[in-house]
Amino acid sequence: MNKDDLTIGRGRFIAGGLAATAATFASINVIAAPQKTVVVGLNVPQTGPYSDQGTDQLRAYRLAISEINAHGGVMGMQIQESVGDDTTKAPVAVENARRMIERDGAVMITGGSSTGTAIAVSGLCQEKKTIFMAALTHGDETTDINCHYHTFRRYNTAHMSAQALAKTLLTKYGTGRWFHITADYAWGHSVYDNLVAVVEPKGAKTVANVLTPLTTTDFSSALSQAQAAKPDVLVITQFGKDMVACLNQAASFGLTKSTKILVPLADEYMAKGVGDNIDGVVTTAPFYWKYHSDKYPAAKKFVDAFMKANGTPPSNGAECAYVDMYQWKAGIERAGSFDPSKFIPKMEGYHFTATKGPEYWRAFDHQGINSVLVMEGVPVKDRENPFAFAKVLEEHQGDAVAIPQASTKCKIESA
């Protein structure tokens, strides 16, 4: 070893020593003033057919968390996120939630995009006595037959959508021959059952219901059948990328010109993916950034903040995620505790106004009761923003369209 080596060695030694000393003091500092944090689990699909919706919900959660933390957190605790990609698969969603609860100590799980994952995570959260604020899940089951004491769902249900659509379905779509292409899992079945229950008693005839698995990329065999059946109405009960593929392929089969198309639930990302093919198509949504921000100052504040942070307006799932985070915070603060047994009674029957008109949490099934929009897609040339995809035809109040207590299949636990 020559002298130069020694010199460098000594220099490194001194630098290393200084760094170690600095690190020691820094860590003492951290120990002396520990950050009070509370962990929440954000369980959304970032890959798979519903990844656009999951990613947008994540943006909204992060916006809400940063706002809440900047204003002192929840009961003085800063919110810390534990994020999981549920890949739109129930087993993955459950494993993520389990990890968030057991390893990271999450006191609340939220997220969604699929009723399949929501039902599975809801079951786990009931077992673990952990709050689950289910966000984007539209199938009735989440707060109906599979309802749980620890789960709250604010997003509209399939029943609400179908009831809200009833008038438009009969005036615009008529009672002719209906052909359904339906996603083959809890949500698709729920939407199909609800639509059929609305239109068949009025005389509509269901000619076929072709079920397709989640992540279908080629709908040609279902669409060929639809083409051969020559229906009056084609109902595409698909969501996310599956809906984009199905509607675009329906257009290539000429079905958007020959048949009236109905997409029972859509959002901004799906509309962007199908371009002009959604022109004239009727759909429903619980929130539409353009409509609500014109009407409600709180919605405008949220939409502006979201656009500033992300460059795009929020999709309807993102709005639900944002409000869910604030609703959880408010519930915890009313309860004065993170204990679910104190939080839940403070949520049940609670009335509030957030980004929409007045709304409330129903006590018997933990369903959020808020308005439903019936919308109609507009062509791309008429959109001032790629996400301004529709015009609002009607707004229905939640109570008028939700499953009445007398018909619910929900038998909620007492704890």
Next chain:
Amino acid sequence: MLRLVNFAHGAFYAIGAYVGLIVTQQYGLAAGLIAAPIAVALFAVLFDRVLLRLFYDKEPTAQILVTFGVAIVVEESLRFIFGGTTRPFPLPESLSGSFNLGFASYPTYRLLLALGIIVVVFAVWLFIERTDYGLIVRAGVRDRTMVQLLGGNVKLASTVVFALGAALAGLVGAAASPIYSVDPNTGFSFLVPSFVVVVIGGLGSFWGAVLGGLIVGELGSLTTLFFPAASDVVIYVAMALVLLVRPSGLLGESEIIRG
């Protein structure tokens, strides 16, 4: 010939889809269909020369891992650059309608695609079976050393074959995207069925791949028609049955599997 299981083939498809989309938006579909295979072939040559050549002599598991790793890197890079949103691939008005076949009408673009695939399949077949270069390729499959001793440049031929395969994946990526749309995950959704096609047809067999493709396509469509619940699983059942009866695939040669 390459004796390589390439799990990055789906990534080639995805790159082709994005290149095709970008070029089509600027210069039209024809330009997109030309640019995609060229860009993907160049990427493949780079990938082959920089990384893959280090794994030529390694066991198949190492090759699978490295190609799978590259596929993940490509997917995440596409997500990083273009975002995760599904992008529609617009078709010119003249191709977006449907064509009346007499007994039914069928999307014009799908018909053209089917014809295009037949043309491409025969072009590749002619290249392999009827050209001098194809002769080196076919001989290289049998005995690399002998071809080299006879003066054939097997190394170059391997790169050409690899680039050609990649170019075809890129072409299909651009050509199929008006039907399937474009998103970063698009490569993986085609990778697994493609692997099933090759295994059913027989690894290393040209007509095996064509036959496997027809079988997988028809099985998927017919099952969706008559028993949709099984449409996801049917191709794997078919693969398992074929492997039980003919472990080297329908038209495969057992020697190639061992290689």
